[in-house]
Amino acid sequence: MPSYRSGSSRSTRRTATAVGMLLSVLALLLTLPGTATAAPDDGPAPAEPAQRGNAWMGMTVPGHEGGRGPDRTPPGLAASVEGVDVSSHQGNVDWNGLWGSGVRWAYVKATEGTYYRNDYFSQQYGGSYNVGMIRGAYHFANPKDSGGAAQANFFVDHGGGWSKDGKTLPGVLDIEYNPYDGNDCYDMSASAMVNWIRDFTNTYKARTGRDAVIYTTTSWWTACTGNNGGFGATNPLWIARYASAPGGLPAGWGFHTFWQYTSTGPIVGDHNVFNGAYDRLQALANG
Structure with a gap:
């Protein structure tokens, strides 16, 4: 019995020594340059908090409605005209390249809230015009x-006129x-949101003589305006849905005027x- 315990003890000591040496080697490896350890598969790192001014058209759509959409124009659009929307994130845009790819119209972010103006607006708005595109400006709302x-x-005064x-x-x-910060509806009730949108569109009409286009998603409109049907008779609809079809539209609109179908595409x-x-796009431009 004593000799058995002694052998067991020696075996235990040898095992402990081997484990200790292995741990020492691992610790040394972790200190070497370029040595990386596998991270747990917890999914993508959380996005950095958005900073006021850096939002763009469709920024929030993929995370709420799934995916970025197809990489090319969906089939079955017999009478349609390809266009792009850009913001400061695209910087100086290659408008000749876009024209060569078949793009014929563009919308450029001009403003956000009452605190932000796009630093690249002149190059983007003027450049799209100079290459021959029909173009317009958009305002990212922060109610x-x-x-x-x-x-x-603020929008009209800084590029949105x-x-x-033609x-x-x-x-x-x-x-x-x-x-x-806040919930998807900017911490506003449906009735307050409808009043906010009406104040914007009425003021825009008074300043320019035109009814503003409303860009939104059916899900957001339903949740945040109570699916209000009071704008469809006056304001053209730009629907965002990254799929093979525009899908169901918000109340009040029988058809869409524009459809943002993907957040990816050739060039930019x-x-x-x-x-x-x-010719119908030209008619919209002419009022």
Whole structure:
């Protein structure tokens, strides 16, 4: 019995020594440059909090409605015109390249809230015009920041106006999921949101003579306006849905005017189609 215990003890000591040496080697390896350890598979790292001013059209759509959409124009769009929307994230845009790829219209972010103007607006807005595109400007709404009328005035004063030159589309109110603090509806009730949107669109109409296009998703509109049907008779709809079809539309609209179908595409920007032939796009520009 004593000799058995002694052998067991020696065996235990040898095992402990081997384990200790192995742990020492592992510790040394971890200190070497370029040595990495596998991280637990917890999914992608959380996105950095959005900073005011850096939002863009469709920024919130993939996370709420699934995916980025197809990489090319979905089939079955016999009468349509390809377009893009861009913001400061695209920087100086290769408009000649986009024209060569078949893009014929563009919307450029001009403003956000009453605190932000796109530093690249001149190159993007003027460059798309100079290459021959019909173009317009859009405003990223932040209803939590200030009133609808104040934001409409800020938009018109800083690039969101309209002129009857055959090349300028009416301005767009981009109203989507809240990318900043608070809930998706900017901590507003459905009735308060409807009033905010009405203040914006009425002010825009008074300033420019045109009804603003409303960019949104059916899900957001249903949740945050109570699926209000009061804008379909006046304001063209730009629906965002990253899929093979626009899907069901918000109340009040019998058809869409624009459809943002993907957040990826050739060259740059989100890609969209105008729902109609080119002469109808020209008619929208002419008012």
